[in-house]
Amino acid sequence: MIQEIELKILPADARNEQLIRSKAAGKLKLQDDQIQEVRILRRSIDARGSQPIFLLKVAVYIGESYHGEPAILPQLKSVADRPAVIIVGAGPAGYFAALELIEQGLKPIVLDRGKDVRTRRRDLRAIQQFGQVDPHSNYCFGEGGAGTYSDGKLYTRSHKRGTIDKAMQLLVEHGASAEILIDAHPHIGSNKLPNLVANIRATILHYGGEVHFDHYVTDFILHHQRMIGVVVNDTLEYRGEAVVLATGHSARDIYYLLQRHNITLEAKPFALGVRIEHSQQLIDRIQYNVAARDEHLPAASYKLVTQVAGRGVFSFCMCPGGLVVPAATAPGEIVVNGMSMSRRDSPYANSGTVVAVELEDLAPFQAHGVFAGLEFQRAVEQAMFNFGDGSQKAPTQRLTDFVKGKISSSLPGSSYIPGLISAPLHELLPPSIYERLKLGVSDFGRKMKGYYTEEANVIGTESRTSSPIRIPRNAQTLMHEGVEGLFPSGEGAGYAGGIISAAMDGQNVAKAVTAYIIPHAG
Structure with a gap:
């Protein structure tokens, strides 16, 4: 017999197989030796309470064993x-x-x-x-x-x-x-x-x-x-x-x-915006509601979405403990993306923050027909590059300055290796994109206390969310x-x-x- 149940486990015990077996036995009112195997089906984190915990969905094998799924590769010819x-x-x-x-x-x-x-x-x-x-x-x-x-x-x-x-x-x-x-x-x-x-x-x-x-x-x-x-x-x-x-x-x-x-x-819908980088320690503190993250917990992440003037503004490809990287595919453009190593141990967290692009944004590019979105995308990337010094330094503002529409006199530390250059993103981005991003990130700050801070970088531009x-x-x-x-x-x-x-x-x-x-x- 196989029974599926859910268990709550402290982070330090999430990989303690004997404890998980004992908890499963207790929940099913069985002795430990009545269980042949406990197989974890799904593992997630619940940080809504005073202390983060792991939620485990497990399959408990009683009187029979789990023999595993057949490997795929040995069957090939x-x-x-x-x-x-x-x-x-x-x-x-x-x-x-x-x-x-x-x-x-x-x-x-x-x-x-x-x-x-x-x-x-x-x-x-x-x-x-x-x-x-x-x-x-x-x-x-x-x-x-x-x-x-x-x-x-x-x-x-x-x-x-x-x-x-x-x-x-x-x-x-x-x-x-x-x-x-x-x-x-x-x-x-x-x-x-x-x-x-x-x-x-x-x-x-x-x-x-x-x-x-x-x-x-x-x-x-x-x-x-x-x-x-x-x-x-x-x-x-x-x-x-x-x-x-x-x-x-x-x-x-x-x-x-x-x-x-x-x-x-x-033509298809796509989105365009910026990549926002915070301290990972700050994101951990906000999401886990603790002064310092438990060593058994992964770097915290977030997912934010709001509506501004009829369009979605949302976080995209969030990289906890990650790096911002240059993702241009041709000379003369600035494109940024995010990545993380397996341990997600960078001191920074970053996420794309983008706005849905609509037909009104593409009006100046209608002569390009089906390629209007692509040329809009390219124009923004080239504007970012042309503001700089000919390198891959990315135009950047502090988050608070981005919302206020003023150039930052200095910038926080960043994981972006080519370097940052203080820039008026509020002028380099198309007005319909900037105005919605400005209101969107302000709303994110209300939803996620501590997100809106002068110690966060807004880096341009996150433009390759998908193909137009x-x-x-x-x-x-x-x-x-x-x-x-x-x-x-x-x-x-x-x-x-x-x-x-x-x-x-x-x-x-x-x-x-x-x-x-x-x-x-x-």
Whole structure:
């Protein structure tokens, strides 16, 4: 018999298996030796009371044992001689599509414009230390995609539990801690993700797939409105039974290439704003209601949302114990993002704080048609860069000065390695964005006492929350309705918003590709 119950555990005891077993036995009025196993299904923190506690949902095995879920990887077989599918992009959508294709009996050929995950670090150092942006290898482009060096947060709002479980299990089988399977807000960390990503690549290669770096798609190969391959670096051709586009939210050139071939694109909603950085000690004190965080508690996080003049203002991609990093994908722009290492032990906490962009904001860019949002996004990023000194120093204000609309005479310490430059963000941001952010963060200060402080930095600009473009696809076949054999996937196609949702979309697209190919492949 298996019974599911909930337990409340002090932070210091959250990993004490014997105590958890005893508490489970007491709650079920059993002796300890009547329980074969107690399996934690979900773990979360409740900080609403005088002392933070862990809430555990556990499965108690009485008279039977838990034998575990069967591993996925040992069930795979070589696909070296099977029909090939071209995957453009080695991020979570592309790599998880590749794993699913192998499971389905098809050969993935993954092409990425950037470098492998380890070589990519040199280009990250170049942008951090010297302000040099490689348009093919940066915090957004390269093996693992934007998520590899952007924290590795794994939570998603999707309710498709079965697919989530499979994606999470695959991460564990490639080296992630099994704790991601139980934490309410699972996280891997940018220091551990590179090995995991390299392990996924090794799996793809081991089972007969291909992975190629420094392979920048410069054209598509179409035959009678059917996508049959791509051209790489202007010279190489790769052909397959289908093409999966999993290029991430910042591959602007791919959108223009699609337009050149008269392939339908759509504008989609997105958001833009700033990244706000506080002391982690302050966030801990606010959220846990304690002078100092217990060593057994993780760095505290927050999630804030409000409505200002009919639009949402919300925190996004919160990184407790994290770093603010430069995420530009081309010279001449300033873009910031956040990341954390696995221990989340930085003295700073940061979060994107953004406003939904609406049609009224895009009026000056209407001549760009479907690309109006993209050009609006680019204009803000370039305005931030043009204010500075030609480096990746980010325009910044103290939070209180940001709200008052005045330049800060000095700035608090920051995790942002390229450095900060005091700037009038209230003038650099579009008025409709700034005014709503100003009122929004003021409301956040009322909801979260202590949030509104002069010791917080407002850093510009957080502009890559998602792509302003969608590549439309049929809801059933997941194939572009105007081009046979073209399967848009992940964040760049407009169908995901994070590592896990992109991975899940990659898996679903791979199944759709299989349904399309197998009847024709023989």
